[in-house]
Amino acid sequence: MKIFDRFDGTLTRKQVIISLRSIMVTLSTSAIIEDISSEAAQNLVAKQREFFETRQTKDVEFRIMYLRKLQEAIRTHENEILRALYNDFRKGEFEGYVSEVGFVLEELKHTLKHIRSWAKPKSVSSPIVVAPAWARVYPVPFGVSLIISPWNYPFQLLMAPFVGALAAGNCAVLKPSELAPHTSNVIAKLVRSVFPVEYVSVVEGGVATNTRLLEQKWDYIFFTGGTEVGRIVAQAAAKHLTPTTLELGGKSPCFVDKNVDLTVAARRVVWGKFLNAGQTCVAPDYVLLDKAIEEPFLAKMKETVREFYGDNPQQSPDFPRIINDRHFDRLAGYLGDGDVYVGGETDAAERYIAPTIMRNVAPEKRVMQDEIFGPILPVMTYSRVEEAIEFVNDRSKPLALYVFSEDKTIQRKVMENTLSGGGCINDTVTHLTVPGLPFGGVGDSGIGGYHGKHSFDAFSHKRSILSKPSFGDLKMRYAPYAGKLSFLRKIIG
Ligand code: NAD
Numbered sequence: 001m002k003i004f005d006r007f008d009g010t011l012t013r014k015q016v017i018i019s020l021r022s023i024m025v026t027l028s029t030s031a032i033i034e035d036i037s038s039e040a041a042q043n044l045v046a047k048q049r050e051f052f053e054t055r056q057t058k059d060v061e062f063r064i065m066y067l068r069k070l071q072e073a074i075r076t077h078e079n080e081i082l083r084a085l086y087n088d089f090r091k092g093e094f095e096g097y098v099s100e101v102g103f104v105l106e107e108l109k110h111t112l113k114h115i116r117s118w119a120k121p122k123s124v125s126s127p128i129v130v131a132p133a134w135a136r137v138y139p140v141p142f143g144v145s146l147i148i149s150p151w152n153y154p155f156q157l158l159m160a161p162f163v164g165a166l167a168a169g170n171c172a173v174l175k176p177s178e179l180a181p182h183t184s185n186v187i188a189k190l191v192r193s194v195f196p197v198e199y200v201s202v203v204e205g206g207v208a209t210n211t212r213l214l215e216q217k218w219d220y221i222f223f224t225g226g227t228e229v230g231r232i233v234a235q236a237a238a239k240h241l242t243p244t245t246l247e248l249g250g251k252s253p254c255f256v257d258k259n260v261d262l263t264v265a266a267r268r269v270v271w272g273k274f275l276n277a278g279q280t281c282v283a284p285d286y287v288l289l290d291k292a293i294e295e296p297f298l299a300k301m302k303e304t305v306r307e308f309y310g311d312n313p314q315q316s317p318d319f320p321r322i323i324n325d326r327h328f329d330r331l332a333g334y335l336g337d338g339d340v341y342v343g344g345e346t347d348a349a350e351r352y353i354a355p356t357i358m359r360n361v362a363p364e365k366r367v368m369q370d371e372i373f374g375p376i377l378p379v380m381t382y383s384r385v386e387e388a389i390e391f392v393n394d395r396s397k398p399l400a401l402y403v404f405s406e407d408k409t410i411q412r413k414v415m416e417n418t419l420s421g422g423g424c425i426n427d428t429v430t431h432l433t434v435p436g437l438p439f440g441g442v443g444d445s446g447i448g449g450y451h452g453k454h455s456f457d458a459f460s461h462k463r464s465i466l467s468k469p470s471f472g473d474l475k476m477r478y479a480p481y482a483g484k485l486s487f488l489r490k491i492i493g
Pocket of ligand 1: 148149150151152153157175176177178179205206207210211224225226227229230232246247248249250280281371373399440441445446
């Protein structure tokens with residue numbers, strides 16, 4: 001399947017520049033999205049609450065019907081979604097499918113397979129003091145949920161939590177990122193083709209829209225984005241005591257011990273870092289490298305970058321661009337923070353930054369203070385792994401942490417003495433593809449987790465109900481209590 005005829009690898013550089021300019025014109029026109037008014041936001045929530053009160057979403061078969069419709073619509077719009085991702089920041093077809101469309105289809109498949117069992121009440125044992133009784137946990141929907149997503153995986157990061165919200169029986173308002181306007185438009189179109197607005201709505205817009213949405217009283221808020229905006233969301237939620245999941249960012253370290261398979265470790269680090277041009281929340285932000293293999297590992301990474309993206313990565317169909325000028329300028333500003341070992345080339349007209357590896361970077365430099373979120377990989381060295389562990393523990397708790405080592409003692413030492421949302425041993429990024437693993441952060445990198453059943457759980461209130469028959473009513477529990485305490489002590493032990 002070839003959907004980007006204008007941009008296959010055979011185009012000349014001039015043609016590519018002309019085409020990119022036309023993309024930018026389209027981008028600037030489609031980026032004009034009117035922000036929602038406070039009144040409209042209020043009406044929307046009221047309408048959804050009214051719909052929720054009809055109890056239709058409580059029926060699991062109703063949810064399944066809509067999950068199937070969503071699945072069908074995504075399949076139907078697949079090419080449009082991939083084209084939108086390309087138009088937003090030149091994300092290639094393979095990455096677009098694997099990390100966005102395919103990922104969400106997998107979530108849907110998994111959810112449809114298990115939803116009936118997830119939605120069933122679960123019995124738990126009850127203590128003898130309340131016997132006879134049946135105690136059950138009922139997963140029930142919170143009600144009207146708000147899902148806010150960032151631009152870096154603009155389809156997946158909105159739709160994956162949305163699958164959980166639907167499966168759990170919630171109504172939802174979806175707020176895609178304004179920085180990926182083509183994808184935002186396709187999502188709006190797709191969702192409107194399936195759902196009545198009182199059940200699910202897409203509200204496009206930027207900060208003003210989000211601010212007005214956040215002023216409303218929601219039953220659940222699921223936010224993915226930066227830590228600073230996460231604080232704004234948490235404050236807005238606190239006003240109404242709304243429960244939240246906060247999927248935030250941070251600097252994810254990657255330990256590379258001397259005892260590794262150099263080729264495989266280099267491949268997996270380079271892949272995880274330069275995927276999506278480094279604009280991945282769980283990308284290895286920086287490498288902590290055992291000094292004993294500094295030169296061979298750096299050389300291996302250099303060779304791997306060439307193997308993946310060719311002599312000129314700017315020509316590679318697999319290497320995306322930076323999302324906007326602000327982020328391009330920010331990232332270009334880091335290039336002076338150390339010695340560039342690989343890459344370092346930039347092209348502002350295309351918002352291109354080459355896959356870059358830096359060495360000799362001082363920890364106080366900006367590139368080692370900020371979350372990089374782009375194709376720049378600083379490499380710091382250590383002589384003892386304890387130093388590297390201390391370095392990580394002196395900073396905010398990361399979203400992901402990676403360790404490459406064939407030595408189980410090192411693997412254990414790193415994992416047991418650090419804390420992160422999640423991570424991998426001898427790999428990067430792939431932990432988030434396992435539906436059984438809750439994906440989320442800890443501390444500054446977030447609160448809560450999702451994917452698979454964890455998404456269903458995130459959007460479900462666990463309602464605890466004890467049911468008792470009228471027979472066997474022990475007088476023991478009622479006043480007067482005189483003489484009953486010693487007996488109770490014996491039962492409780
Ligand atoms: P962002 O926080 O700037 O934006 C996220 C959303 O919040 C967008 O929809 C945006 O419109 C809205 N927003 C922005 N500023 C706001 C404000 N002042 N008030 C209210 N709403 C506001 O994040 P981004 O730049 O789109 O994405 C990059 C960040 O997201 C990185 O820090 C990255 O690590 C993080 N991220 C985390 C995950 C995760 O799963 N934990 C995944 C992807 C990205």
